[in-house]
Amino acid sequence: MIEEVSNFLNEIRHDFSSRPLNMESVLDNPMEQYAQWFEEAVGSQILDPKAMVLTTVNSRGVPSSRVLYARGITREGFIFYTNYNSRKAKEMEENPFVCVNIHWPELERQIRASGKIEKVKAEVSDKYFSGRPRASQIGAWASDQSDKLSSREELEKKVEEFEKKFRGRDVPRPPHWGGYFMKVDYFEFWQGRAARLHDRIVYDWNKESRTWDKHRISP
DSSP, X not given: OHHHHHHHHHHOOOOOOOOOOOXXXXXXXXXXXXXXHHHHHHHTTOSOTTEEEEEEEOTTSOEEEEEEEOOEEOSSEEEEEEETTSHHHHHHHHOOEEEEEEEEGGGTXXXXXXXXXXXXXXHHHXXXXXXXXXXXXXXXXXXXXXXXXXXXXXXXXXXXXXXXXXXXXXXXXXXXXXXXXXXEEEEEEEEOOGGGOOEEEEEEEETTTTEEEEEEOXX
């Protein structure tokens, strides 16, 4: 079976369309360019346009990646939420520099970004948490994210305990759960093109001029 899959990976080819991406068409701020592409992704009915891969690196230099949801953007970067005791949170505490990858294969588009992480203010996390479905709020209390579980039943029992604890009242945000802001200093917008001659446009944050420098790179 492994040999068959290996052959499939080696032999199957996908050619890309000729949809162009050029310096004249992209916006000056990469977050605005992301917002434009995101709207096009939503309009194309992509299944999960808010999904992105977050990669963290711990103090030993070991990387770790997972898919999560972007839950907000500003002109400077992305906002997402998680358990502060999770593996990703611990690694971001050790090393605050992260990167994300967003892939929309239906549009033959990819976005890469990197930057530095910081926690959002408590009131921002409170506001977001208050708008979550109640079951997700309970789940944030019940799940010791990334810790070992003896069984599924152990998790379900904890859910029942917190449902009982908060019955008849609003669920407050757990102190171990909240948001992060990724202040981006590098962006790459990738558009698939025919014959693997893809369009790639990069934004680099210029600290001296406090503006974004744009340039094209080879596919």
